[in-house]
Amino acid sequence: MDAYLYLEKWNTFGRYLSYVLVGLGLLIIIYHYLRLIFTRDFKIRYDYINKNEIRSLWLSTLFIIFGIGVFMNTLVDEGEIIWLLVRVFVIVMLGLILGVIISNLLKFYYPFYIEKRLRRLRYKPRRSPKTGKAMKLLSEEEEDVYLDEGMQAEENVFSVDYDVWIDEETGYTKIEKYAGHLVALQCPECSYQTLKVIKEEILESPTESEEGELMKFYKCDYCGYKERKAFRVAKLKMTVGINKSNINP
Numbered sequence: 001m002d003a004y005l006y007l008e009k010w011n012t013f014g015r016y017l018s019y020v021l022v023g024l025g026l027l028i029i030i031y032h033y034l035r036l037i038f039t040r041d042f043k044i045r046y047d048y049i050n051k052n053e054i055r056s057l058w059l060s061t062l063f064i065i066f067g068i069g070v071f072m073n074t075l076v077d078e079g080e081i082i083w084l085l086v087r088v089f090v091i092v093m094l095g096l097i098l099g100v101i102i103s104n105l106l107k108f109y110y111p112f113y114i115e116k117r118l119r120r121l122r123y124k125p126r127r128s129p130k131t132g133k134a135m136k137l138l139s140e141e142e143e144d145v146y147l148d149e150g151m152q153a154e155e156n157v158f159s160v161d162y163d164v165w166i167d168e169e170t171g172y173t174k175i176e177k178y179a180g181h182l183v184a185l186q187c188p189e190c191s192y193q194t195l196k197v198i199k200e201e202i203l204e205s206p207t208e209s210e211e212g213e214l215m216k217f218y219k220c221d222y223c224g225y226k227e228r229k230a231f232r233v234a235k236l237k238m239t240v241g242i243n244k245s246n247i248n249p
């Protein structure tokens with residue numbers, strides 16, 4: 001008799017709990033998309049999607065699955081304790097399976113969709129704050145004039161790309177930094193195409209007379225396998241002035 005009373009209490013409480021959980025899950029998604037809508041700058045929106053979208057969707061999925069699971073456990077008001085346990089077990093298993101499926105979708109299929117959206121955002125013409133007109137994206141050859149030496153070195157050595165937008169009327173420029181060449185490699189451990197550079201570190205800076213050394217740290221998105229590899233960095237190019245003085249000492 002007492003057991004039924006507890007079950008009834010749980011049913012009432014559990015139902016509220018499930019509403020709260022599903023509500024939180026929905027709020028996370030709504031918050032994410034509202035923020036995107038109100039972020040006017042394409043580059044900031046780009047970074048926000050890149051950094052948060054998959055994580056937000058996953059967190060929201062967890063809340064919703066958990067909420068649905070709790071809700072399903074509040075539907076029956078009577079029964080033997082053994083069937084109650086069986087039901088809880090089955091629902092937990094179903095929840096786990098659903099969680100694994102959605103997690104894999106987010107990890108392996110969703111990134112293609114995100115990449116497409118990001119590419120569109122990256123090349124959408126920027127508006128000049130001076131004239132309100134569309135700016136022009138400079139080509140790799142044209143942009144060097146606008147990048148300082150450090151930025152050019154970064155482009156050459158690291159997996160970094162700079163985009164330079166110019167307002168041709170006023171000469172106003174907007175420089176945006178992107179992770180470049182972000183093609184994932186094949187993981188030697190699990191064979192998926194999910195090995196990515198997560199960090200780069202200069203061990204030795206190149207000089208005009210000697211090559212430098214760069215360490216790249218890789219991590220597999222799928223199995224977590226990690227490795228690092230050292231790369232040589234080309235000698236610094238001599239500037240024209242030094243060249244001349246070398247030729248005519």
Ligand SMILES: [Zn+2]
Pocket residue numbers: 187188189190191192194220221222223224225
């Ligand atoms: Zn792997």
